Amino acid sequence: MLGKEAPDFQLRDQDGNNVTLRRLLRTGPLLMHHYRGNW
Amino acid sequence: MRHTYWEIRGLGVEFVAVANEEPENHKETRERLDLPYMLLSDPDAEVARAYGAFHENEPRGRNIARPGMFLIDSAENGGKVLWEYVSPTTRHRPPPNRIIEELLTALGRKHQVVSVFVPTEAELERVIASFQDPPVGHYRTPGELKPGVGVEREFTQQNAMAAFSEVHRLAEEGWTLVTVTPEFSGQRMTGHRYVYQRTLD
Numbered sequence: 256m257l258g259k260e261a262p263d264f265q266l267r268d269q270d271g272n273n274v275t276l277r278r279l280l281r282t283g284p285l286l287m288h289h290y291r292g293n294w
Numbered sequence: 295m296r297h298t299y300w301e302i303r304g305l306g307v308e309f310v311a312v313a314n315e316e317p318e319n320h321k322e323t324r325e326r327l328d329l330p331y332m333l334l335s336d337p338d339a340e341v342a343r344a345y346g347a348f349h350e351n352e353p354r355g356r357n358i359a360r361p362g363m364f365l366i367d368s369a370e371n372g373g374k375v376l377w378e379y380v381s382p383t384t385r386h387r388p389p390p391n392r393i394i395e396e397l398l399t400a401l402g403r404k405h406q407v408v409s410v411f412v413p414t415e416a417e418l419e420r421v422i423a424s425f426q427d428p429p430v431g432h433y434r435t436p437g438e439l440k441p442g443v444g445v446e447r448e449f450t451q452q453n454a455m456a457a458f459s460e461v462h463r464l465a466e467e468g469w470t471l472v473t474v475t476p477e478f479s480g481q482r483m484t485g486h487r488y489v490y491q492r493t494l495d
Binding site: 266287288 | 313346360397
């Protein structure tokens with residue numbers, strides 16, 4: 256994955272709004288943290 | 295990640311967290327913990343899979359996302375992955391200091407940073423205002439510092455002469471040097487990390 260173009264995605268935020276990676280990257284770099292949820 | 299969030303934002307980097315949870319659960323978590331960042335819902339872990347942050351054979355028989363971090367460059371710069379970390383287990387993740395260091399390295403700013411540690415977020419504005427010459431790095435409010443203890447500031451300096459003048463300037467401003475630690479890249483010493491403390495007025 257390093258050095259490659261990050262795969263785009265569309266996910267819902269906490270309010271149910273659709274968010275795409277491309278839109279998040281419009282304002283600058285992004286740190287995305289995957290975690291395992293609250294189970 | 296909460297305190298580290300402000301450091302990340304201070305570096306001009308946006309931060310989002312992604313988990314295999316429904317938006318309603320994220321909304322509840324975000325409000326309960328007063329999280330300042332966006333929580334994205336990846337209910338089938340499709341995105342975690344696409345990024346390789348997924349544990350296919352979790353020992354307890356349930357497939358779950360591994361903790362993973364991806365620094366992605368802006369769309370303007372091609373949206374490439376600049377740094378990644380995927381935990382070898384379902385639990386481990388790098389400590390916040392390491393994350394910040396990795397980001398600084400990936401962004402080419404490793405030797406520019408000056409961090410200011412603030413006892414509480416409530417004091418952040420006052421501390422920011424107390425600096426005539428604002429730090430080039432970021433402000434931080436770690437849980438391990440008790441309110442009223444003081445301000446801690448750390449930076450890494452590669453250039454000996456620049457370090458010398460910075461040390462003098464900080465001493466004149468009432469900062470106390472706490473530790474100096476050499477930093478290495480493999481066997482090669484790359485610089486020193488200076489940690490200073492100052493009591494808040």
